[in-house]
Amino acid sequence: xxxxxxxxxxxxxxxxxxxxxxxxxxxxxxxxxxxxxxxxxxxxxxxxxxxxxxxxxxxxxxxxxxxxxxxxxxxxxxxxxxxxxxxxxxxxxxxxxxxxxxxxxxxxxxxxxxxxxxxxxxxxxxxxxxxxxxxxxxxxxxxxxxxxxxxxxxxxxxxxxxxxxxxxxxxxxxxxxxxxxxxxxxxxxxxxxxxxxxxxxxxxxxxxxxxxxxxxxxxxxxxxxxxxxxxxxxxxxxxxxxxxxxxxxxxxxxxxxxxxxxxxxxxxxxxxxxxxxxxxxxxxxxxxxxxxxxxxxxxxxxxxxxxxxxxxxxxxxxxxxxxxxxxxxxxxxxxxxxxxxxxxxxxxxxxxxxxxxxxxxxxxxxxxxxxxxxxxxxxxxxxxxxxxxxxxxxxxxxxxxxxxxxxxxxxxxxxxxxxxx
Numbered sequence: 001x002x003x004x005x006x007x008x009x010x011x012x013x014x015x016x017x018x019x020x021x022x023x024x025x026x027x028x029x030x031x032x033x034x035x036x037x038x039x040x041x042x043x044x045x046x047x048x049x050x051x052x053x054x055x056x057x058x059x060x061x062x063x064x065x066x067x068x069x070x071x072x073x074x075x076x077x078x079x080x081x082x083x084x085x086x087x088x089x090x091x092x093x094x095x096x097x098x099x100x101x102x103x104x105x106x107x108x109x110x111x112x113x114x115x116x117x118x119x120x121x122x123x124x125x126x127x128x129x130x131x132x133x134x135x136x137x138x139x140x141x142x143x144x145x146x147x148x149x150x151x152x153x154x155x156x157x158x159x160x161x162x163x164x165x166x167x168x169x170x171x172x173x174x175x176x177x178x179x180x181x182x183x184x185x186x187x188x189x190x191x192x193x194x195x196x197x198x199x200x201x202x203x204x205x206x207x208x209x210x211x212x213x214x215x216x217x218x219x220x221x222x223x224x225x226x227x228x229x230x231x232x233x234x235x236x237x238x239x240x241x242x243x244x245x246x247x248x249x250x251x252x253x254x255x256x257x258x259x260x261x262x263x264x265x266x267x268x269x270x271x272x273x274x275x276x277x278x279x280x281x282x283x284x285x286x287x288x289x290x291x292x293x294x295x296x297x298x299x300x301x302x303x304x305x306x307x308x309x310x311x312x313x314x315x316x317x318x319x320x321x322x323x324x325x326x327x328x329x330x331x332x333x334x335x336x337x338x339x340x341x342x343x344x345x346x347x348x349x350x351x352x353x354x355x356x357x358x359x360x361x362x363x364x365x366x367x368x369x370x371x372x373x374x375x376x377x378x379x380x381x382x383x384x385x386x387x388x389x390x391x392x393x394x395x396x397x398x399x400x401x402x403x404x405x406x407x408x409x410x411x412x413x414x415x416x417x418x419x420x421x
Contacts, residue, residue: 044156048149051163051170052182053142055134059124065110067280070273071103074262078111081260082120082197082234091259093222093235095249098264101309101350104238108201111236121155121196123147129205137175137206137218144198145182152194158186175217184228196233203239216244223252265306274311275301281315291318291328300332303339310340310349317357 048054066075074096081094098104105126112124123144128135149156162169162181169181183198190196200206200222207215221227222237229235239245253259264270278297292300304311314335318328338356340349 052146054146055143060112066106094260096238101307102264103308108238124199126201127205137214141178154189155186158189199236209244219248223248305340
């Protein structure tokens with residue numbers, strides 16, 4: 001059955017619409033589609049903001065990049081990987097893994113920043129286990145989609161088409177579906193000459209490692225060996241090697257013999273990089289505080305065994321943190337005895353370091369008194385006023401000093417009246 005639509009169109013402003021100047025015309029057998037017309041980059045970004053859950057502070061952080069002239073070998077390897085000199089079929093996914101504190105995130109942030117300076121289009125998302133509510137796999141895909149759309153008009157148009165074709169995609173909880181609609185589909189529109197890099201930092205902090213949970217789904221997408229992105233797209237991932245990630249990584253390497261996988265402890269030149277860091281912070285000759293001799297800086301660097309976070313924390317404590325009354329040499333010797341290379345069956349190098357610092361910061365006898373007093377507070381069925389707490393202090397007069405100290409320092413025991421809980 002023929003459909004006829006008659007219209008008389010009058011346009012007083014501009015001539016950039018459809019059928020400009022037309023009048024008294026008919027459509028036969030017409031089929032109409034709705035199109036969202038966005039006239040400017042500002043309109044497009046607003047549309048993307050409305051549809052996508054963009055996490056503001058999960059991107060590249062200049063405060064987290066590597067020190068100048070450090071990690072240059074691995075950074076060059078990664079930046080060369082995304083600039084192939086031929087049309088090789090090498091893997092478009094690069095996995096950098098290692099233990100906490102070895103500098104994975106610093107490398108990720110540095111690579112992202114340097115690629116941006118080279119005019120690459122970079123989508124970056126840093127997971128954080130202390131912000132699990134917002135740093136989710138779903139929000140990661142939304143944030144990267146927004147970043148790529150804000151930086152490339154063609155990708156943005158692809159996103160808008162996805163919203164039109166699948167209006168519920170913004171609220172979907174399916175990682176696979178979001179990956180296909182928010183990343184893969186818009187990617188097909190991007191100019192093949194443009195290099196695009198997607199970076200996921202700290203993938204191990206993306207949620208609980210449970211089967212069929214969002215983290216598991218994201219791992220499946222990224223390490224399937226085939227993520228359907230165009231050849232001008234690369235995916236760079238940093239992570240600790242937890243059980244589920246190890247399992248996916250083994251399958252990833254099996255499926256793709258050319259897979260790019262790098263272990264942090266296998267990176268050459270790490271001791272030299274850490275040495276430069278320590279000299280810069282601690283040696284007078286390196287422009288630092290002049291606290292350590294260069295030979296001590298080298299000893300600290302080699303003892304670190306690749307743990308940038310370990311040596312950074314040691315430098316902070318040697319620079320003035322921790323308990324007073326201990327010489328720099330005493331602290332230095334103590335840290336050297338608990339360095340990553342020392343034997344310990346249960347604690348990681350960072351945990352051993354933090355334990356040493358905490359033990360140094362608190363007097364053992366004072367801690368025992370503190371536990372006795374705070375035990376009364378925490379064990380009480382109902383909040384107790386200070387007068388009652390003092391009556392319960394039957395262990396000795398030394399407890400009164402603790403109560404007075406807590407009255408001055410802690411509002412827990414300061415309710416305005418000694419008889420109020």
